[in-house]
Amino acid sequence: MTAAAARADGSAPALLDTLAADRATGALTTRSGIFYLAAGHVVHVESAHSPALGDLLTRSGALAPAGWWEAVERAGARQRVGRQLVDSGRLTAGALELAHLGALFDAAYFALAHDGTALRFRPGVAHWLGAVRPVPVATVLRESYRRRALLDRIHPDPAVDTAPLTRTPDAGQAVLPPRRGRALALVDGGRTAAQIASALAHRTFHTLVELRRLAADGLVAPAPPAPAPPVHPVPGAGRADWDEPDTALLRRLLDALEAL
Amino acid sequence: MPGIDESLLEAMRLPGARGALVVDWISGLALGAVGEAPGGDVEATAAETAELARLAMESGALAPAHAGQGKEPPVEDLILTTADAFHLLRFVVTTFDSTVFLFLSLDRADGNLALARIRLAEMADRMVLG
Numbered sequence: 001m002t003a004a005a006a007r008a009d010g011s012a013p014a015l016l017d018t019l020a021a022d023r024a025t026g027a028l029t030t031r032s033g034i035f036y037l038a039a040g041h042v043v044h045v046e047s048a049h050s051p052a053l054g055d056l057l058t059r060s061g062a063l064a065p066a067g068w069w070e071a072v073e074r075a076g077a078r079q080r081v082g083r084q085l086v087d088s089g090r091l092t093a094g095a096l097e098l099a100h101l102g103a104l105f106d107a108a109y110f111a112l113a114h115d116g117t118a119l120r121f122r123p124g125v126a127h128w129l130g131a132v133r134p135v136p137v138a139t140v141l142r143e144s145y146r147r148r149a150l151l152d153r154i155h156p157d158p159a160v161d162t163a164p165l166t167r168t169p170d171a172g173q174a175v176l177p178p179r180r181g182r183a184l185a186l187v188d189g190g191r192t193a194a195q196i197a198s199a200l201a202h203r204t205f206h207t208l209v210e211l212r213r214l215a216a217d218g219l220v221a222p223a224p225p226a227p228a229p230p231v232h233p234v235p236g237a238g239r240a241d242w243d244e245p246d247t248a249l250l251r252r253l254l255d256a257l258e259a260l
Numbered sequence: 261m262p263g264i265d266e267s268l269l270e271a272m273r274l275p276g277a278r279g280a281l282v283v284d285w286i287s288g289l290a291l292g293a294v295g296e297a298p299g300g301d302v303e304a305t306a307a308e309t310a311e312l313a314r315l316a317m318e319s320g321a322l323a324p325a326h327a328g329q330g331k332e333p334p335v336e337d338l339i340l341t342t343a344d345a346f347h348l349l350r351f352v353v354t355t356f357d358s359t360v361f362l363f364l365s366l367d368r369a370d371g372n373l374a375l376a377r378i379r380l381a382e383m384a385d386r387m388v389l390g
Binding site for chain 2: 056057060061062063089092093094095096097098099101102105133143146147150175177178179180181200201202203205206209
């Protein structure tokens, strides 16, 4: 472990490179996500802007919530939840790997997107999911940059990714591919891309691709800005609570408790 | 119950197999690769085959949403033939949100397209259904 890795005050990509070179194990927190590393490889990533693996699997019906939580309970402390899901016959290894990689690259894009600042590195911290299919740091970084370029090639308006979205008058008549049609159906003037992805149990980046294509075709636009803020300051307002990974964790915990 | 690598290695045992990939057709990312990618560049092959896959999947004329008779995706596979190769893309159907296909490149002289098409379909199912 180098001093640079322990202090975690640089850009997240530079720090991830250092951690990979050191073959480090631990959790790197950025403003919008957490990278879990084992021996210098990325084993899992979480972000408040993308659905968690458990949500992707259970909300789509691929796995019953009880089955997911049973695996978390039985194998979470040993950090072998992924293995447990496969060994107990709930998922094939292929299904787990596809779902896991889908969630990992999705979260990594958002964990690096916002401003890419690393906040802290906690050495030795491992994720309860365990290693499913570790990915080299360089692959994760390259893919995140490629994804940003892909979105900009489709329609260079980043506001589509974060603003509440609204339909244009042309949206009613359009004949669309199924995935794009489902994304459009959830555009209601209030929901953001991340909320639409969550409602569909889809990955957020894959939803962004559909929404940017809809925007490029003039069927969807960022909604006009919300009304002026209240005169009296609201405690906590102005802080980007949504950006804090710990808030995301608490939300997920709450969801999980409610689902029991 | 094979994972990604086991499925790709199994595909490579088909006669004439040169290279096999698992590709996400929305992002263009290769999630796994075995053997030799056509042109020698896995990332370029993944990105280009993903574009082909997306065009097919979004073809309102060839593969309208109802073509799958309620099943999704409406396209099962794609075959691209060149002077020396068969390239085969088989979409993997999952219950969760995944947008992937198996890609297999076969030497045209040694490959058996009909056999590969059947086997790749079986592998795609077995990888996610067990």
